[in-house]
Amino acid sequence: MFINMISFAQDIPVKAKTINRSIADSLVISSDSLQTPILSEKKQDSTLIDSIKPKKELLENIVKYHADDYTKFSQKQQKLYLYNMARIDYGDMNITAGSITIDYTKNTVYAKGIIDSIEGYTQKPVFTQGSNIVEPDSIIFNTDTKKALIFNSKTEQGEGTVIANITKKENDSVYFLKNAKYTTAENLEDPEYYIKLRKAKIVPGKKIVTGLANLFIYDVPTPLGLPFGFFPQSEKQTSGVIIPTFGEQNERGFFLQNGGYYFAINDYIDLAVLGDYFTNGSWGTRLESTYAKRYRFRGNVGFRYENLITSERGFEDYSRGTIYNLRWSHSQDSKANPSSRFSASVNLGSSNYYRNSVNQVNSGAFLNNTLASSVSYSKTFEGEPQVNFSVTATHSQNTNTETINMTLPTFQGSVGRMYPFAGKNGSKKGIIQNVNLQYNLRGENRIQTTDSLFFKKEMFDYARAGFQHSIPINTNFKVFKYFSMSASTNYNEVWAFNTINKSFDASNRQTVTETVNGFDTFRTYNFSTSIGTTIYGMFNFEKEGKDPKIQKIRHVMRPSISYNINPAFNKYYESAEVINANGLTQSELDVILENRNLEFTRFEQGIFGVPGKNFSSSMGISVSNNFEAKVKDKDSTATEPKKVMLLNNLNFSTSYNFAGDSLQWSPVRMTGGTQLFKDKMSINFGATLDPYALDSNNNRIDKFNIDNGGSLFRLTSANFTASWSLSSKKGDKKDDNNDPGIDENVRSGGRDDDLFGVSQDFANQQINPAKDKENEEPSELYNYKIPWNLRVAYALNYSNSRRQNEISSHSLMFSGDIELSPKWSVGASSGYDLKNSGFTYTQLRFERDLLSWRMNFSWIPFSARTSWNFFIGIKSSILKDLKYEQRRQPDIRL
Incomplete structure (x- = not known):
C-alpha cells in the first residue's frame, strides 16, 4: 500500500530587539488633569437608541389554565379550548366556567356554561377581578383593553345585587348597564321587589348612578320612581341625608320627624343630627354620637331638646314649654389599663321630659320615676399595703317631686388592710395575729336643688361639703x-365647713337657725362583737324496700348573735338661746319652753350625720336558713339523686336595746326567697312582726301584744313578689339584649324588659339579625310548633302599722311574644291594678317579616297616651329611606 502525503512547514521568525520600557517617549506630552473617559462599547451600541420600539408581547401576564375533561389548542386558529370545570388565572383576573375559549389573535376570552341533559344550563361563569365578582350566563373579555361584555349577570354591590341583561365593562372601575335590576332580596331568581334601572353606571365599591328608575314589586311597576338616582356603595361609613317621617297630631298640626343628616366623621366616631318640626311652631332636635376605639374604650352621647307649643297663640288653651335630656355612656376596655378605670353613665334633664316628649323613640320610657347619673375615675397603686382612690360625680333626680341630689364630686380613698401582729412567715392564727386595720377617707360636696334652679348659680348656694375619716380595727x-x-372597733372623725346655731325668738315663738361658716369637727367611736356557727341537718326519707321520690331534705342554719356599744357624745349638744323674752312672765316662758325641744347640735345639717346623743347598748339576733332536697332523677341512667332548691334563704332578725327605758325589742324582720321550675320562676317575700301593742290612738306602747289580749306578734307589713318567665323551646332563644327597643329603655333609665312597653321608633331601629336558615326545621302542616314567650310579674304589699289593715298596692304585670308563623309575630305589654281595678299602660305590637321588607304596627289602645304607629320599609340600611310610616301621636298637654 502506497500513501501519498504532502507536508507543509512554517518558519520560526527571528526575535526582534526588545524595547526598553524605562526610556520615555519623546512624543508623550504631560498628561491632562482632565482625562477623557473611555467610552464603553455597550453604551455606543446603536441598537439602544433605535427609534423603532420592539413589539409588545402577545400576553402581559402568565396564563394559568385548567380543565377536567380536555384542554385543546388549535395552531391554525390560534385558540385554546377548555372544557368542564375550566379555570383561567390571568393577573388579578380569574374566570371559572364550564367552557372557556381563548383567542390569541384577538386577545379575547369567551366563557360560558355547559348544557347538561338533566340539570340544564350548569357551570355558569364566575368572573372575578380584584374584589369584584360577577356571575353571568356568558362573558367576552378582552385581555388587551380589559373591556368585557357580560350577559345576564348578577353582581353584588354593597348590601344589594345588580341583575343586568347586558353589562359593558369599560375598565376596572366603570361598568355600564342597560335594563338592570337593583335589589336586596335573597331570592335573585324571583325577587320580591327591585328598582329597575333603564341605564346605569357602576363604579364598584363607590357608587351607582342611574337614569330613570322606578320600583317594581313582584314584577308589577309602581309609580314610585326617580328621573335619576344615586346609590352610594362605599364599604366604609359615609355621610348622608336621613329622610324624615311625616304625620299629623291634633294639637300641633302636621309634622316632619326624625329627619336630618348623618356625619361619618372617621373610623372612631360618628354624629347624627336629627330634627322635628310641627306646623304650629313646635320643634325638636336630637344629637346622637357613637364612638369606639378597639381595646381602649367605647361609648355614646345623646342630647335631645324639644320646644313644645300646644294650640295656637291667642287661644285659651295655648301653652309653651321646653324640655331636654342628656345621655352619656362610656366604658373602658379592661385591657386598656389594669390599674385605673374611667366610666360614665349619665341620664339627666327635665323631670317631665319622658312624659311630655312627642318623639316616638321615648314611648317606652315615660313611666320612669328616677333619673340617675354617675361619672367616676378610680386608680389603684399596687404595693403592700395597697392604696386606692376614686373621684365620682353622681346625680339622682325624682321626676315626680322634681328634686335633684348631686355630689360634685365624691372623693374616696383607702389604704388596704394591714396585719401589724401577723407572724413573720405571714401566718395569721388566733386573736392577736388576726388583728387588722385599714384607713378610709370620704369627701363630698353635696348639692340639693330643683328643676327650676338646675344649671343655675343659685343651685350652689346651699351646697354642703365635708370629709369623713374612719379607721376600723x-x-x-x-x-x-x-x-x-x-x-371590731371603729374610730370616726368628721370635718365640716359649715355648722349652724339656733336661737329661740320668744316674742314670735319661733326657732331661728343661722349658718356659721368655718371649720369644725367631731369624733366618735363604737365597739361591736359577734359570734356565730353553722348547723347542718338532714331529714332522710329513704327506707328499706322503698324508693321515695323525695329522698332527703338538707337544712342549713346559721345563727348569729351580735353586741354593739355606742357611747353618748353629749358634749356636742347645747340648748338654744332665748331672745326677745321681754314682756313675758316666767310662767309663760316656761310653758313655751316646755312644749319645745331646744336642744340641738351644730352638726345637724352635716352630710355625714350627727354624733349620737344617747348611749346605746344593744344585742342583735339573726338566723338564716337554707333548704335543699335530693329527689330521684327521672333519668334512669343517673347514679346520683338530683338536687332541688326549696328555699334559697329564710332569714329572721331582731335586736334588743339594753340601754332603752321602753320598747327595747325591735320588730322581727322576716325575708325569704326561692327559685322554682328550673329557675324560671323567682319568688321573694318578707314581713315585719311587732311584739308591742297599740293604744287607742294606734301608737306603740311599752306592753307586749300578747299581754294586751292579742297574738304573740302583730303583722305590721308584708310584701310578696313573683316573676315567671315561660317560653317554648324555640321562644326561649329570644335575646332581649339584641332588641333595640329594650336597649333604648335601658339607656333611658328604664327596665331591661318590655313589661312597660318598648320604643316605637321603627324607622331608626337596627336591622333584625338574620335567622339561622340552616338549623331551622321545616314546618309541618297542622303540626307547627309555635314559638312563644311570656313574662309575668306579680307584686303585693300589705300595711297594718296603725291598724289600717289595707293592701297598699296589688298589681300584675305581663308581657309576651308569640310567633304565629315564621313571618308573623305578635307581642303585648300590659298589666292590671288589682287594687284600683284597672288596666295599666298597655302596648300591642305586630310585626311581619316581608323577606327584604319589614312591617311593624304598634298600638296603645287606651290611657292618656292613646296612639298607634304603622311602618313598612326595606330592611337594608342602604335603602332604609324607602319606607312608609303613618302614626297617630298622643295628644300630650303641658
Missing part, C-alpha cells in the same frame, strides 16, 4: 372549735 378567731367570733 377587726379580729376574728375560733372558740369552742365550732364557733366563729369576731370583734
